[in-house]
Amino acid sequence: MEFLQRVSQQLFELENTDTVHDLVILGKTYAAMEKDGSESEAGLTTSASPGVFGQLFNRDKGWNPEFLERVQELVHFTYRTKFEPIPKDPAGPSPMNFGMLFRENPLNSIESAINHPDCFCSDIGWGCMIRTGQALLGNALQQLQKLHTKGDSLSHQQTQQVIGWFEDRYSAPFSLHNFVKQGLKLSHKSPGEWFGPSATSRSIQSLVLDFPECGISQCVISTDSADVYEEDLEPIFAKDPDSVVLLLLGVKLGLDNVNARYWNDVRQILNSHQSVGIAGGRPSSSLYFFGYQDEYLFYLDPHTSQLDLASLSSSQEKYNSVHSHRFNKIHFSELDPSMLIGVLLRGSEGWKTWKQDVADSQIIHVLPSRPQDYFLDDDGVISELEDETDQVGARDSTLDGEYVDVAPMCQQAGLSNNDDEFQDVQCKNQKILIFGDHDSTAPDTEVERVLVGQETVPLVISQEPKTAITPVL
Structure with a gap:
């Protein structure tokens, strides 16, 4: 199985043709590399096997190995199937929707229809914004865990703890199930309905508030702009200078496409050490953006399906299920302008630093009061x-x-x-x-x-x- 996964991953890996511009991931910069076959240093090759498989695993992709290693550290959530049933809302869509049935594996669809005809057992076709919202939150929690360990890597126990919080069951605090539960309560989104950035941010805010053990003190959201008010943040840090605040800022940077005047500001957001990424960016769809190179944004795509995370038996299987080298890129001109920006403010000093970093931003504005x-x-x-x-x-x-x-x-x-x-x-x-x-x-x-x-x-x-x-x- 591991061999087949490696073959599949290599077949669809993105090739880097830009050897000039630096690679940026959430505030960290990596130099572009000349194509010299150095991918073996990143653990992407097998032993020197001859023939077609040797050529497959030793293909030159042109990526900096340290960059690829950082990509694999990111938490990546995708569609899931055969998870704990989510009852349909009487006023919402039906799990037997014709389109949904044919997006999923037919056998899974038949099994779900027989055993749980009035429940959703997969989020294929409607859960992508929730999954990218989970990615924002999950990578924020990983950053927070690294802050506590004062290192660049997490222990196995820390990694498994974060993954467990996102398993697809009601008992997991940040599961799809609880996103949907809060979405119905706060945003009138029924199970099976596509979430927008506003509904996603409201769900995250509520779930973080209900689970203080995650380490985030407050989640402050703005559903219609990137305006941040000091009157909202200053009291939090005055009460506790070590408070950790997650900002979720919903913006629309243009009419049909992202206005070119904001491209550099988006780069600056992703180049901030406080950034935890951006969700959105496609019409009626969502991707998780984590970095850039020149005029291209790198993203993780949730639109692939995997089995229920909670059903996987080993910790290594669970880790591999939410971490991958596979990513893609998109040009700024192809982006949908509706986005959800994530920022993690770690203490009052982090708040002060971030305010200075965004002082010249045309997207984010820090204002004294409303x-x-x-x-x-x-x-x-x-x-x-x-x-x-x-x-x-x-x-x-x-x-x-x-x-x-x-x-x-x-x-x-x-x-x-x-x-x-x-x-x-x-x-x-x-x-x-x-x-x-x-x-x-x-x-x-x-x-x-x-x-x-x-x-x-x-x-x-x-x-x-x-x-x-x-x-x-």
């Missing part, structure tokens, strides 16, 4: 909305950070919900004052904020006459 919200009352007087409970819907009317959401304000000003002219436009660095009656019964609207740089957003103008609203700047 901007205050304003609303124009009937008498033409601007009133501060200090108490959100006094203004139903105020939370969704003005988004925190540098952006203001126009669409819900239009609804609250008494406009029809069918106004096609007003799409979800985000106006940066402006205070929007709305004239008219405030309708507190207007439905809440969830809008995803977009960093668009210098691009403009086209409006679709309907043929019916509309009432224009002019923002006062």
Whole structure:
């Protein structure tokens, strides 16, 4: 079996053709190498066997052996099959979905349909964002374990402990099962539904809070921007300077693709020692990005299936199941702009260092406090909305950070919900004052904020006459 795994892995390994630009993995830099057959130093070859297999295992891939060794240290989570059943939600998708049945091994599908017709026994087709979220969290926990051991490698016991926390069963604190459980509770995501970055970050935050033994003191999330507020973080480190904080920042860096002006900022994020990677990056799909070389990002792909991790008998099998040399790369121009950024702040000194590192970032902004919200009352007087409970819907009317959401304000000003002219436009660095009656019964609207740089957003103008609203700047 091990031999077949090695053959399969070698057949699909990525070749490095760039011998100029450095290789970067989560804050560590490795020199590119000339092709000289040195892969044997990384343990990728067998003994000097002749013939086709000798050629197979000694193929020159051009990678720095130290780089490959670091890749294999990363935790990599993929689809799993035949795990502990997850009951379907009455309002959610069915495990007997035609598409899901044919994505999985037919024998596994038939077995699950017979034994557990109303349960999910695999996450194939819907669990990739959860798996990359697990990778963010898992690699953060590995970094934390290394900090405690004051070394670059973990003991066998430490490695197995981290792996055990992610096994696919309800008793494991960071299992797919518990991600789904929290997703239903916090984000209304049923089993079998694809998670987005927001739902994933909410699940991680809740699971970390429920399991302090993992060593992370707090998990602070932002579901619609990379704005970080000192008023949220300073009290944590003031109370305990050794606190460990996991930041999860949901961003959208453009409209259809990542705006080129943010490419270098993404590199800087992955080149930070506090980085634990980025999840997302593909439409209705998710990858785990851990490094880069020039204009290419390296990633681990969760879209391969393996047997339930908890069912594996030996510790070595479990280790091999979540660690691999196999990775791939993608050009910045091919990325989907929706991403979840992970940052691990280790103590108050780490917090101070990270703030300096991102001072010039166009993506991450560290601000003293959230901007205050304003609303124009009937008498033409601007009133501060200090108490959100006094203004139903105020939370969704003005988004925190540098952006203001126009669409819900239009609804609250008494406009029809069918106004096609007003799409979800985000106006940066402006205070929007709305004239008219405030309708507190207007439905809440969830809008995803977009960093668009210098691009403009086209409006679709309907043929019916509309009432224009002019923002006062």
